[in-house]
Amino acid sequence: MDESTRAKRQRQRVTADEVARVLGVSQSTISRAFTATASISEEMRTRVMTTAAELGYQPNVIARSLMTRRTNIVAIVLPNLTDPFYAVVLDELTQRLQPRGCQTLLFVPTPGQEVDEILPTLLQYQVDGIIITSATVSSAMARACAKRETPVVLLNRYVPGLEIHAVSCDNVAGGRQMAEFLLGQHHRRPAFVAGQLGASTSMDRQSGFVSRLQDDGVECVIEQGGDHTYQAGFDAALRLMRRSDPPDAIFFTSDIMAFGGMDALRSNGFIIPDHVSIAGFNGVPLAGWAAYDLTTIRHPFSQMADAALELLGFGDAEVTQSPTTRLIHGTLMDRGSTMSRSPERTRVRG
Amino acid sequence: MDESTRAKRQRQRVTADEVARVLGVSQSTISRAFTATASISEEMRTRVMTTAAELGYQPNVIARSLMTRRTNIVAIVLPNLTDPFYAVVLDELTQRLQPRGCQTLLFVPTPGQEVDEILPTLLQYQVDGIIITSATVSSAMARACAKRETPVVLLNRYVPGLEIHAVSCDNVAGGRQMAEFLLGQHHRRPAFVAGQLGASTSMDRQSGFVSRLQDDGVECVIEQGGDHTYQAGFDAALRLMRRSDPPDAIFFTSDIMAFGGMDALRSNGFIIPDHVSIAGFNGVPLAGWAAYDLTTIRHPFSQMADAALELLGFGDAEVTQSPTTRLIHGTLMDRGSTMSRSPERTRVRG
DNA sequence: TTGTCGGATGCATTCGCATGCAGTTGACGC
DNA sequence: GCGTCAACTGCATGCGAATGCATCCGACAA
Numbered sequence: 088m089d090e091s092t093r094a095k096r097q098r099q100r101v102t103a104d105e106v107a108r109v110l111g112v113s114q115s116t117i118s119r120a121f122t123a124t125a126s127i128s129e130e131m132r133t134r135v136m137t138t139a140a141e142l143g144y145q146p147n148v149i150a151r152s153l154m155t156r157r158t159n160i161v162a163i164v165l166p167n168l169t170d171p172f173y174a175v176v177l178d179e180l181t182q183r184l185q186p187r188g189c190q191t192l193l194f195v196p197t198p199g200q201e202v203d204e205i206l207p208t209l210l211q212y213q214v215d216g217i218i219i220t221s222a223t224v225s226s227a228m229a230r231a232c233a234k235r236e237t238p239v240v241l242l243n244r245y246v247p248g249l250e251i252h253a254v255s256c257d258n259v260a261g262g263r264q265m266a267e268f269l270l271g272q273h274h275r276r277p278a279f280v281a282g283q284l285g286a287s288t289s290m291d292r293q294s295g296f297v298s299r300l301q302d303d304g305v306e307c308v309i310e311q312g313g314d315h316t317y318q319a320g321f322d323a324a325l326r327l328m329r330r331s332d333p334p335d336a337i338f339f340t341s342d343i344m345a346f347g348g349m350d351a352l353r354s355n356g357f358i359i360p361d362h363v364s365i366a367g368f369n370g371v372p373l374a375g376w377a378a379y380d381l382t383t384i385r386h387p388f389s390q391m392a393d394a395a396l397e398l399l400g401f402g403d404a405e406v407t408q409s410p411t412t413r414l415i416h417g418t419l420m421d422r423g424s425t426m427s428r429s430p431e432r433t434r435v436r437g
Numbered sequence: 438m439d440e441s442t443r444a445k446r447q448r449q450r451v452t453a454d455e456v457a458r459v460l461g462v463s464q465s466t467i468s469r470a471f472t473a474t475a476s477i478s479e480e481m482r483t484r485v486m487t488t489a490a491e492l493g494y495q496p497n498v499i500a501r502s503l504m505t506r507r508t509n510i511v512a513i514v515l516p517n518l519t520d521p522f523y524a525v526v527l528d529e530l531t532q533r534l535q536p537r538g539c540q541t542l543l544f545v546p547t548p549g550q551e552v553d554e555i556l557p558t559l560l561q562y563q564v565d566g567i568i569i570t571s572a573t574v575s576s577a578m579a580r581a582c583a584k585r586e587t588p589v590v591l592l593n594r595y596v597p598g599l600e601i602h603a604v605s606c607d608n609v610a611g612g613r614q615m616a617e618f619l620l621g622q623h624h625r626r627p628a629f630v631a632g633q634l635g636a637s638t639s640m641d642r643q644s645g646f647v648s649r650l651q652d653d654g655v656e657c658v659i660e661q662g663g664d665h666t667y668q669a670g671f672d673a674a675l676r677l678m679r680r681s682d683p684p685d686a687i688f689f690t691s692d693i694m695a696f697g698g699m700d701a702l703r704s705n706g707f708i709i710p711d712h713v714s715i716a717g718f719n720g721v722p723l724a725g726w727a728a729y730d731l732t733t734i735r736h737p738f739s740q741m742a743d744a745a746l747e748l749l750g751f752g753d754a755e756v757t758q759s760p761t762t763r764l765i766h767g768t769l770m771d772r773g774s775t776m777s778r779s780p781e782r783t784r785v786r787g
Numbered sequence: 788t789t790g791t792c793g794g795a796t797g798c799a800t801t802c803g804c805a806t807g808c809a810g811t812t813g814a815c816g817c
Numbered sequence: 818g819c820g821t822c823a824a825c826t827g828c829a830t831g832c833g834a835a836t837g838c839a840t841c842c843g844a845c846a847a
Contacts, residue, residue, distance in 0.1 A: 100585065102833055113797045118834055125835090128795060143581060148561040149508065150833035152499050153802045160542070168528040169722065171521065178518040181545050190562065191543040192510070195531050211498040212540065231493060235450065317726065350727035372519065376667065377700035378728040452803055463827045468805055475805090478825060500803035503832045790847080797840075804832090811826075817819090 101144040110138050121146050152213060161399065162214040164194045164202060166221055170315060170343050171371040176220055176242065179392035187401060189215070203228050210235060216399035218242050221288065226250065240395045244287060250410045252398040254391050257414040258288050261384040262295025264419050265366055269336050270303050272427040274364060278308040278334035280323045280344055282315045289340040292368055296338060308334055312344055320344030321351040328352060328363065335363060335428060342367035342374045345381055349424065364425035370417065380423035387415045451494040460488050471496050502563065511749065512564040514544045514552060516571055520665060520693050521721040526570055526592065529742035537751060539565070553578050560585060566749035568592050571638065576600065590745045594637060600760045602748040604741050607764040608638050611734040612645025614769050615716055619686050620653055622777040624714060628658040628684035630673045630694055632665045639690040642718055646688060658684055662694055670694030671701040678702060678713065685713060685778060692717035692724045695731055699774065714775035720767065730773035737765045
């Protein structure tokens with residue numbers, strides 16, 4: 088049964104040998120016809136191509152990879168697809184890879200699964216490069232990849248001591264920008280909603296935000312959001328506004344949390360931005376839509392994708408062997424979810 | 438230079454032969470240790486595993502695939518990632534594939550690129566299955582895949598005559614459901630915003646919607662939206678409401694178009710649902726958020742993903758050779774973007 | 788005419804692993 | 818003590834294509 092199936096497949100599957108036999112040439116010639124740089128006459132190449140098309144022959148990329156040691160596959164690791172931020176990142180990356188003849192192999196670790204666990208699986212596929220978003224790897228794993236000469240890029244995360252490429256928005260600067268902006272609008276009771284504990288992106292945004300506020304002597308309430316989800320933002324916003332001293336501005340560490348927060352507040356009778364200003368971070372398309380019109384720090388998505396691919400060695404520049412960190416500044420999008428408080432009344436009540 | 442690089446790699450890359458030499462056994466033994474069903478003593482297996490771990494050996498999936506003819510890769514074709522609908526679909530599929538040891542190879546045709554063009558590329562990767570969303574393939578391509586015994590499933594699309602598996606929400610029924618619902622709310626001037634011309638999903642929804650309305654003698658305005666984008670919905674909504682006879686309900690063929698429409702109307706002073714009811718189709722998470730609170734037909738995402746994988750042969754059931762079409766009913770989510778019109782006044786003016 | 792050279796092609800090997808088949812070993816029954 | 822059998826292991830080969838090397842051929846210069 089199994090053997091007969093295999094036999095049948097062998098008969099059906101068209102290989103380079105088949106084409107060669109039909110044309111009365113060697114298998115090498117077929118191979119050369121499909122290799123741009125190979126030495127072969129134009130006439131022979133067209134003959135091969137014609138016959139190949141007739142027989143339905145397509146080179147087997149798997150077999151080719153075995154020799155060339157290139158799979159033309161880049162692995163991308165994302166924590167989830169439901170956050171539009173990752174959808175945008177994936178979109179940007181894929182759109183750049185495909186024109187270069189590269190395909191995207193997707194890995195979505197299940198919650199609680201460490202990236203370190205899935206990296207071995209991923210390396211087994213002999214991918215030409217790995218892009219890891221919003222997570223980090225152990226230095227042991229980084230070394231394992233380096234040993235195999237598989238380039239790895241952390242996207243949206245960087246670890247100072249780690250010997251690994253990294254591309255990230257400058258989160259500290261982004262936090263500072265937002266603080267500066269909110270201070271300029273005369274907010275005096277800002278709050279920050281953090282994401283997962285230990286997520287450096289969130290911590291950096293927080294530290295930039297808080298330190299800039301402190302420069303002006305402004306205190307900041309820190310609310311632990313939990314994870315980067317709509318629901319977490321929803322809950323955090325309500326907790327904040329039910330305090331005896333509610334904030335006049337809430338800066339969420341992530342757009343999707345801000346969306347949850349805005350929906351929670353509006354559903355509970357708060358008017359945004361009259362009662363409280365709301366700001367986010369990421370700059371996903373949805374943040375610009377009228378329904379939210381969210382002030383946020385927009386990631387330089389294109390630049391980040393370009394930089395990531397360049398560090399992977401897909402750019403025009405020479406491959407940099409030494410681990411490089413690229414910090415790129417985001418752009419503050421001043422939208423309708425925030426408004427200036429008049430200096431004399433620091434709190435507006437509805 | 439290039440040769441020395443290769444030589445270095447060969448030295449560095451750990452193969453089964455290396456492990457075998459260190460242990461003083463044959464390469465077959467290494468292979469067997471990594472094959473669950475192979476005949477090998479438990480003691481030897483642990484010895485191999487230990488040494489493999491020490492040397493950092495990982496089986497090369499590419500080489501294995503050459504023999505086993507299984508890559509454990511499923512290709513998924515999506516038109517774009519920016520529509521949350523596809524993000525959800527991709528999420529559901531990936532979450533089911535990974536536990537089965539399967540990885541997802543992503544293909545996003547550039548606008549204007551036919552699926553038929555990229556299928557050959559995709560087949561070169563010797564994927565174990567192909568899932569194509571919201572597009573169809575020529576019957577010639579379907580035959581080419583069948584010949585290679587690569588199962589293909591169309592998701593969210595089906596073509597009656599085509600010899601190919603298909604899983605789709607019952608769009609005609611969905612259209613009828615929505616018509617029934619809006620009629621029950623006493624709407625008398627409904628409009629339908631279509632998507633791309635020739636997209637069967639949109640046409641089916643339209644025909645179901647229109648035919649059910651006609652059953653009650655209700656006319657329907659058809660507005661061509663263009664593509665399935667936020668902007669297309671935005672523009673279409675404005676065109677409709679600027680007519681001399683504006684509708685009292687707008688049914689968009691896609692949630693993302695409805696979002697655009699709602700934002701357009703709200704930005705122009707319309708109150709939803711007081712001035713006009715809005716409905717969508719797909720049931721993406723965002724539709725349930727307070728900002729839109731959109732009445733829509735929710736796709737049975739889980740069931741569709743299950744069905745697709747089953748037809749690919751990843752289910753428990755026997756593989757069905759004959760092309761099967763699974764039509765699954767969606768669920769109408771009755772939300773705040775629609776409201777009942779009192780029978781006596783069929784139009785409300787703001 | 789002969790030597791040389793470059794382009795085109797074939798041959799043989801290789802990539803890393805899986806697997807059919809044969810060979811080895813030990814346990815067990817008679 | 819010997820045959821039988823099962824469990825395990827090694828050998829050799831094959832998967833499909835890329836590529837170094839040798840070969841062949843025609844063109845061209847000497």
